[in-house]
Amino acid sequence: MAPHAPAAPAFTAWLDDFFASYYRHRPVNATFVGVHQHDHRLPDFSESGAGAALAEMQTLLSRLQDLPPERLSVAEAIDRSLAGGFLRIQAWEYQSSHFHRGNPATYTGEAVFGVMSLFLNDFAPLAPRVEAAVERLHAIPGLLAQGQANVRQAPLAWTKRAIRECQGALAFLGPGVDHLIRDQGITTPGFRKAASRAAEGFAAFQSYLERELSQHQAAGYSCGAEVFDLLLRQGHFLDMEIAEVVEYGEAQMAAEAAYLDDRAADFNAATRADALAQLAGLHPTADAYYARFGEVWQACRETAVANRLLTWPDFPIEYVPRPAWAREAAPYLYFLFYRAPAAFQRPPVHQYLVAPLPDGDREQFLRANNDSVIKLNHVVHHGSIGHHVQNWHACQAPSRIGQVAAVDCASRIAMFCGGTMAEGWACYATDLMDEVGFLTPLESYAEHQSRLRMAARAVVDCQLHTGQLSLEEAADFYVTRVGMGPEAARGEAVKNSMFPGAAMMYLFGTDLIHNLRREMAGSQGDAFDLAQFHDRFLSYGSIPVALIAADMKRQVLDAQ
16 A cells, blocks of 8 residues: 655655755754764864755755645644744854854864764664764864864853863763773774874864964854844744843742742741752762662652643653763763653663762762752653653654754754743743642742742843843853852853853743643633643644644634
């Protein structure tokens, strides 16, 4: 029997070409997504390579506008909007100084994770993964040479970040690769030699960054109001002015700060900092540390099921210590504890890479990795009802973009448009578990501090990228208005500067979900079922919450 023909053949063919181009020009992303025909390659940011990518994007946009009229499903119509927005945003990125033309960290991240991505899970037998790694290792000096040729001036904070990533890469390519060879029994000829050559490329690039690029600083970190508006409307699909985003963020900051100050006395504390400091004293023993993650995960699942919050998928997770080959390098890199599983070739059990117990002062380590950090961050937000459950639904989504958009890649998610769902749902899920009593009173109080930080991120995102805040002022904003430490505040501000429009997705994703739930409950009355609402919401995959809300509300109106 012949395969069923698509109802919209012209758009289906166009979307096939869109993804083929996406993976061809973003081979490291492809590896993380689970598309493995490009595992041996790294991106080509040479003048001809970047030019070819930009030309393909412009051709795809032109073809999209010229497609014949067809009856599209809801998912296809969403994909059409998202793909067009993605191409417009990428066309800006490829011509801007924010990424490969002016940010050296673009190169360091792609280079080191191009190799690391092949060993984070066993998606294929070891031998072909090592062979692909050898090819990528050989390509690293060339990619970094492109970085030296393309990036002749850069903001100093981005240069410093790239230097730090070079240090991490050298730790991986030296003792890390030795661990990898020993622990996995790698015997492929040339692997160690290729890693050493790649290390030489990183050392040369680090020298360029330190001795030359650091002396040629680009002024400013702003992408500009016009580009930020593009990100709002064509990435997050929010019909808001930038000033409205700032006003909303400031109002939420004021409300959360007032709550925190008013309720600190509930915990016999004079200030919010004193109240929050009590969390560090509640932590597992060293002997119970690793087991604690799984125990809290199971308790979270049982609570969610007992309260009929949603249908919990059969997608187990295993909390394991970060592998030895990555331990020395990880602190210098975008090395995540929880990385979204590949949309394709998902493992039957996903590994969550927890920080290993140190040999030295364990008391300080355990205070930093206390019960609330385990519960709120590693279990609820990331490893269970938050990202992990949402990622399972994304893999089943009818939207092809929704399947892959929020997969974690070398330095950010695969597509900007996945952000409000990915981060919005994970933060909303924490609120949800608080509603059913899973959080202690002190943990519930701490979530108001998290919301204060989310709102501050939205304000900084807008004001940094419209030139109203310098990088130093943004860092100071986090210190004085949120209470972050200077080092953490500086790191947050630098991350905000590198990825415009990304910091605001936490607050707006979360609040759009809360708003949608209230509206749906109000319109459906006694017929509203919370689990059905959550299951339906998650079924759309990693697409902008604003688009999901519009479609779910449309369906309710159509049914009336």
